[in-house]
Amino acid sequence: MRLRCPLCGERDRREFSYKGAAVALDRPATEDWSAEWDDYLHNRANPAGETRDLWQHAAGCGAWLVVTRDTVTHAVTEVALARDAARGKGAA
């Protein structure tokens, strides 16, 4: 498996470490407990199909990445800097 880091180019899987669903970028705006917080902290989808995960290019540039891939075909369709993905949502 190879991932195309936006900074480093295509690299071997062993340079990356996996965190989990990219839902971690979607922190609810409110501080009060809600169903949103429940989803954010605990509930994860396990899709047969497209999924968005956070990976870190730990043995490369160090950047956190959002990787969009298909769990059925194993196709990787997008690798973006998590920083850009988070800013795209209006987060600082």
Place this chain on the structure above:
Amino acid sequence: MAELRATTPCAGLLPLRAGAMWLEEVDPGRITSLMPGPGQAGALDAALHAAHGVGWPDPGTAHLGDGAAVIWTGMDQAMLVGPAPEPALAEAAALTDQSDAWAVVDLSGEDGPEALARLVPVDLRAHVFAEGATARTLLGHMSVSITRTGPERLRIMAFRSMAGTLVHELQTAMERVAARRGLETGAPDG
């Protein structure tokens, strides 16, 4: 009073040769990590040019000047190698002295990339990884920075605490490539 003598990270281990490959330790001078603040890369580039005659590098590139080099080492990070940093750089970037934190070696000879192909998951051949190209990657299990500084010369930086492992891994790979060359040509290796 105790007399303290500085030793280099690879003291007693280098230089060494295998076939047509040479591995030697490099005294890099000062090493300073540069991390520009948000939106400060342009200002840092200008300050670097004014003070050291080299610019802020794009990802995967190194600017190799006469006295100073700037080697990209990660997202929003590069190392100034050679001179002490001009204090003005601190207006655009966070500076950290890392001079004693790295073991720096040069692997030279045509077969260098062949030896590294056994250890590093990046294609380092000259037609792919040209002079001025740099990569943060793995050498075995170690995190390293590798830069092509010449047609047949690769500069490898590893954490100082890993110097012994770095040399051991490289020596093993170099000797095996040299042995294979010896079989191919029928010439004795070494």
